[in-house]
Every structure is written in structure tokens, then in C-alpha cells.
Amino acid sequence: MAITTLGTLPSAHTNGAWALTSLGDDRFVTGGADGELKLWRMTPANFAPTPAADQVDDQAPARDAAPVTLLAEVPNAHRLSVIHADAAATNTTTTTQCLATSAFDGLIRLWQFPDASLDSRLEIKTTGLEAFHVAVSPDGQWVASGGDTTTAAASGARTARAATLWSTDTGDKAQQLEVSTTSSTLSFVTCLRFLHQADDHPSMRRLTCGGNDGSILVFDCETGTLESHITAAAASRLPIRALHQPPAEPTLLLGAAEDECVHLLDWRCREPVGTLSSSGSGALYAVTSAPQHPLLVFAGGADARVRAYDRRTGECVHACSEHRGTVWGMATVPTRPVRVVSTGDDGALVVMEL
Numbered sequence: 001m002a003i004t005t006l007g008t009l010p011s012a013h014t015n016g017a018w019a020l021t022s023l024g025d026d027r028f029v030t031g032g033a034d035g036e037l038k039l040w041r042m043t044p045a046n047f048a049p050t051p052a053a054d055q056v057d058d059q060a061p062a063r064d065a066a067p068v069t070l071l072a073e074v075p076n077a078h079r080l081s082v083i084h085a086d087a088a089a090t091n092t093t094t095t096t097q098c099l100a101t102s103a104f105d106g107l108i109r110l111w112q113f114p115d116a117s118l119d120s121r122l123e124i125k126t127t128g129l130e131a132f133h134v135a136v137s138p139d140g141q142w143v144a145s146g147g148d149t150t151t152a153a154a155s156g157a158r159t160a161r162a163a164t165l166w167s168t169d170t171g172d173k174a175q176q177l178e179v180s181t182t183s184s185t186l187s188f189v190t191c192l193r194f195l196h197q198a199d200d201h202p203s204m205r206r207l208t209c210g211g212n213d214g215s216i217l218v219f220d221c222e223t224g225t226l227e228s229h230i231t232a233a234a235a236s237r238l239p240i241r242a243l244h245q246p247p248a249e250p251t252l253l254l255g256a257a258e259d260e261c262v263h264l265l266d267w268r269c270r271e272p273v274g275t276l277s278s279s280g281s282g283a284l285y286a287v288t289s290a291p292q293h294p295l296l297v298f299a300g301g302a303d304a305r306v307r308a309y310d311r312r313t314g315e316c317v318h319a320c321s322e323h324r325g326t327v328w329g330m331a332t333v334p335t336r337p338v339r340v341v342s343t344g345d346d347g348a349l350v351v352m353e354l
Contacts, residue, residue, distance in 0.1 A: 003308055003318040006339070006351045007066035012038070013347035019085040019101065020286075020329030020343050023113055027071070028331055030343055031082025031101055037074040037111075039118050040349070042335050043067040066351045067339075071116040078103035084133045086192075087113070088140035098140040098168050102131040108145055110168055124171045130164065135192035135207065142221070143168050144207050146189030160186050162209045162217055177207065177219045179226055185237075188212040193243035195267075196250055208253060208267065210240030216255055218267045228270045232263040241285045241301075242330075248291055258283035262299050262309065276309040278316065286330035290338045293354055298340050300327030306342050306350065322350040 012030060019031030026042045044067075080103050087099040099111040099118070108124040108131050124131075124143070132147030142165050149160035159178040167174050179186055191210040195218075205221040214233030219226055232240055238258035246252055252273070255263040260281050264274035278284065282302030289297050296317075300306040304325055308318040325345030333339045340352045 002354075004353045005320050005322060006353050008322045008351075009066035009068060009349040011347070012343065012349040016325065016345045016347045017082075017343040018328040019082045020331050020341065021085040021087050021099070022331040022333050023087050023099070024334070026333060026335050027113070028333055028341060029085055029087070029099060029113070029118070030329070030349070031077070031085050031103075032347070033081040035076060035078040035080055035082060035103060035105075037077040037082065037085075037101060037118055038070060039072040039113065039116070040068045041071050042333050042339060042351075043069055066349050068341075068349060068351065072118050074118050074120075077101060077109065077118075077120075078105050078107060080104035086134055086136045088136045088138060098136050098143070100134045100136050100143040100168075102134045102145065106131065108134055108143060108166065110143065110171075122168070122171050124166055126164075129188075130161075133189065133192045135194050136168070137194045137205070137221075138196060141168055142166065142174060144192050144194065146192045146209055149187055149189060158182065160184065162186065162189055162219065163192060163207060165207075165221060175221060175224060177209075177221070177224055177226075179217060179229070184211075184215065184229065185213040186211040186215060186217075188239075190239045190241055191243050193245060193253075196245055196247055208243055208245075210243050210255055212239045213237055214240060214257065214259070216240055216243070216253060216265060216267070228267050230265055230267070230270055230272070232265055232272065233257045233259045233261070235259070238283075241283065242287045244287045244289060246289045246291070246294055248294055254287050254289065254297060256284035256287035256299050256301070260284060260301075262287055262297055264311070274311065274314070276311070276314055278307055281305065281307070285326065285328050286342065288330045288332045288340060290332045290340065290354055291334070292338050296354070298330060298332075300330055300342055300344070302326050304344070304346075306330065306340070306352070320350060320352055323348060
């Protein structure tokens with residue numbers, strides 16, 4: 001399959017960007033190290049591509065364009081760097097429109113996103129790094145936060161806080177998800193992801209947590225029960241830094257880790273089913289896939305490259321070298337053809353088309 005680098009927008013964020021999430025249509029949001037949020041829209045499919053860095057010759061045009069349009073920006077969305085962002089899909093009869101952002105200021109902010117604007121709706125105050133990562137439930141009713149697990153005593157057993165669930169309507173705490181420290185070495189939750197709903201396994205109320213010890217936890221949010229505890233990066237015990245669930249495969253989880261691998265796991269069977277290795281890439285911090293091309297997995301991280309892997313062979317089939325710093329965020333935007341957008345320490349947006 002041909003994967004084309006359509007273009008790069010170097011000036012998307014002047015001080016770097018760590019957060020990026022799709023809104024489920026042709027729009028996506030980025031969060032900057034300066035606390036700024038930006039709302040973008042993909043341009044039509046007839047955009048003329050810019051040659052990728054690894055294809056540049058003496059006549060190649062400059063890296064100064066990408067198929068995106070800036071719709072809105074919020075300069076002081078957070079007082080400190082935006083760490084993460086997540087959103088429920090675009091508004092439907094069963095989905096509450098909700099974008100959540102977290103930052104080093106300890107705040108979770110909730111936003112609505114009418115066509116060309118970002119409107120602040122609610123602010124949730126947390127302590128320390130309790131909200132290092134956030135995730136929004138598919139129905140938009142809950143936002144989960146995770147980070148510092150702060151050990152606490154509960155019912156005579158020592159437990160660690162894996163995540164906290166908050167109501168997106170009131171901002172009140174709805175549930176705290178805990179794991180026993182006698183069976184877990186978890187001390188920091190590095191990433192979160194709500195599972196998509198499956199017809200035979202309603203997973204709207206299930207939350208996955210990636211840990212600093214290489215583990216992936218799956219909780220039933222209604223009961224607070226820990227359903228799965230899988231050590232994905234078993235050999236290295238290095239942190240899982242990003243989680244992704246392919247929409248068409250509700251029991252499959254992809255975990256990008258600091259051991260230079262994307263780990264594929266069946267969360268229901270509680271076992272690994274494959275590994276995509278990027279030896280020499282350094283830590284991986286972002287992972288995604290496209291429903292139209294389910295056998296491709298995209299990952300990016302410390303070496304500034306975005307790689308595409310074939311799940312059948314584990315082979316890297318494409319590497320984009322447009323970034324000039326660590327890649328922190330990546331998302332699939334369901335345009336036609338589908339596009340993958342990434343961002344990172346260089347503040348650039350890089351867009352690839354499948």
C-alpha cells in the first residue's frame with residue numbers, strides 16, 4: 001500500500017506540542033507546551049503533496065505546507081503545558097460532545113467543539129499529577145484521569161489509585177479505580193483509554209490503564225473490578241506510553257512502550273498476541289491505526305520518525321522523517337482517503353495519507 005507524506009506545517013505550535021486527538025470527523029485538536037489549544041480541519045483530498053524528508057532532492061520544495069486549516073485557538077487554555085487531550089466522537093443522539101484536556105497545572109478542562117470553535121464548559125481541579133493523562137468515555141458522560149497512584153489503605157489492604165472517574169455533567173468524582181499493591185508494582189499511570197463498545201461485549205464502561213511497570217490494566221468502571229492485568233513489556237518492565245484500540249477489533253489493544261515496541265494484546269483472554277519492534281528508535285510515545293487499513297499500525301517516538309508496520313509480518317513498511325524532535329501525539333482523521341497526523345517537540349504537524 002502507498003503511504004504519502006502530504007506535507008508539514010512547522011509553525012503549528014511555537015514551543016512544541018504534546019497533545020493531539022481526533023474529533024471523529026475531519027477535525028482534530030492539538031495542545032501546546034505553552035498551554036495553548038488549537039482546533040484544525042483537514043483540507044480536501046486534492047491537496048498537492050510535499051516530498052518527504054527522506055525523498056528530498058535539490059529541487060524539492062520547502063517544508064512549509066500541510067493540508068490543514070486552523071479554525072480556532074485558545075491561547076491560555078491552561079496555565080502550564082498541555083499534557084494530553086481526548087474526545088468523545090462528534091455529537092449524535094447518544095453522545096455528549098466532550099473534549100478533555102489535562103496539563104501540569106493540575107486541571108482537567110472540558111470543552112465543546114461546535115463547527116469552528118472551542119468552548120470551555122467545565123473545570124475539574126485535581127492534585128499534583130493525578131491528571132497526567134485523561135480519557136473520555138465513548139458516550140461522553142465520564143472523563144477518567146490517571147497519573148500518580150498515591151498509595152492508600154482501603155479495607156485493610158494497601159491499594160494504589162489507578163484512575164479516577166469524573167462526571168462530565170457536574171465535575172463530581174464518580175468512582176475511583178484501585179489495584180492492590182500486593183499484586184502490582186504500579187506507581188504511575190502513564191496512559192488511559194476507554195474501550196469501544198462491542199455488540200457481544202458491552203465495553204462502554206471499561207477503561208484501560210498503561211503503567212510505569214509495563215503493565216496494562218482493564219477495569220469494569222461500573223463495579224470498579226479489575227478484569228485484566230497483563231504485563232505487556234514483560235522483559236523490560238518499561239512504561240507503556242500510549243494505548244489504542246482498533247475500532248473493528250474490540251478485544252485488541254495496542255500499547256506503545258519505552259522498550260521500542262508496540263505490544264499487541266487480547267485484553268479479554270489476558271495474553272499478548274504479537275509485538276512490533278522498532279529496534280534503535282528509542283522510546284515510543286504514540287500509536288494509532290486506521291479502520292480502512294486494519295493491518296497497518298503507526299507509531300512514533302524519541303527518534304522523531306513515524307513508522308508504519310504490517311501486523312502480518314511485523315515489518316516496517318514506511319518511515320516518515322519529517323519531524324525534527326520527539327513525536328508525542330498521533331491520530332487518525334477519517335477523511336477519504338484516510339489521513340494520519342502527528343506532532344511533537346518541534347511543534348510541527350505532519351500529515352500522511354493512505
